[in-house]
Amino acid sequence: MSSAPTPPTSAHPTGHTGARHPDGTGLSVYLDYNATTPVDPAVLEAMLPFWAEHFGNPSSSHHYGPPARQALHRARQQVSTLIGATHDSSVVFTGSGSESVALAIRGAVLASDRLGRGAHVITQATEHPAVLAACAYLRDLHGVRVTVLQVDSTGLVDPEGVAEALTDDTVLVSVMHANNETGTIQPVGEIARLAHARGALVHCDAAQSVGKIDGRRSPDRRWPARRGSSPRPGRPGIGADGRGWCGRSRRSGPTSSVASTGRPAARRPGRTAAGHRRGRRVGCG
Incomplete structure (x- = not known):
């Protein structure tokens, strides 16, 4: 039986190995990466401008729309490449x-x-x-x-x-x-x-x-x-x-x-x- 690897928490740059337990008692090691993960700092850094500076609706025709629309297009292209999709338009974000x-x-x-x-x-x-x-x-x-x-x-x-x-x-x-x-x-x-x-x-x-x-x-x-x-x-x-x-x-x-x-x-x-x-x-x- 082959198995999918789970990333080691010790490799995560935010230091979630040895983090304080949610109930406030002692330290814990988070291993449930197949359920959810902390946000990688590089991912957070890439997202932040779109919460404050480039916050426009991608469908808007005024000047706040294009930066968000272009970022969305680039994201769809990269996901398409990752999975080998024939057309970028076949990727649907949910x-x-x-x-x-x-x-x-x-x-x-x-x-x-x-x-x-x-x-x-x-x-x-x-x-x-x-x-x-x-x-x-x-x-x-x-x-x-x-x-x-x-x-x-x-x-x-x-x-x-x-x-x-x-x-x-x-x-x-x-x-x-x-x-x-x-x-x-x-x-x-x-x-x-x-x-x-x-x-x-x-x-x-x-x-x-x-x-x-x-x-x-x-x-x-x-x-x-x-x-x-x-x-x-x-x-x-x-x-x-x-x-x-x-x-x-x-x-x-x-x-x-x-x-x-x-x-x-x-x-x-x-x-x-x-x-x-x-x-x-x-x-x-």
Whole structure:
């Protein structure tokens, strides 16, 4: 079983090894980097100008808008390069990893021409609760058939089990890359090849691996999944927001549960915070 490394806290420049315990008693060592991390000073420095000086709305046409809009564009380019996305515009910044998961999974299935005609989704038992909840939502509210595959003693999904579960009605296969509790790294590339051969889309929750493990495949250096979700726990950066990406497909458009504001190319409602995205750009470094 291979596992995703957790950064040692002793290497963090803010000195969170030996920090005072939250209850005020004694000293503690923080090791739960897969849940969230302190903000890296370089990330904080990159973000600060956008909280005070370049605070404009990226969508604004007056002179406060362009600096934020340009920073947002640069952040999207860097994230796109990190994951090997074909188009920068396929990167969608969200408010959290859970939102990104819901946007990707619900969007893929609700946009499918199989919805209401036996649509089928495959996932596995140790996925993040956000993935399992999104699948349950589709099952309970839209009648989608959901197959939840079990894992072996090391936490791995057997690709042969995925192959057996695939049908002509399978719209989406959702399998995470690295598990935050066990460190198990799933064979996403092999699973994706099987799914794509049957005409199904693949969603990969890569929250625990992007930036730590290179999941891009050779020779085109792109992730095997055509849509994915990734907040940023696991490395010093910003742990409270997220991002998603989707490949070009006529039936894979992300769908928000909240009406959009009508901004150009909006896939989710609300203003994008340039400061968070600038920090994400540095954190991807």
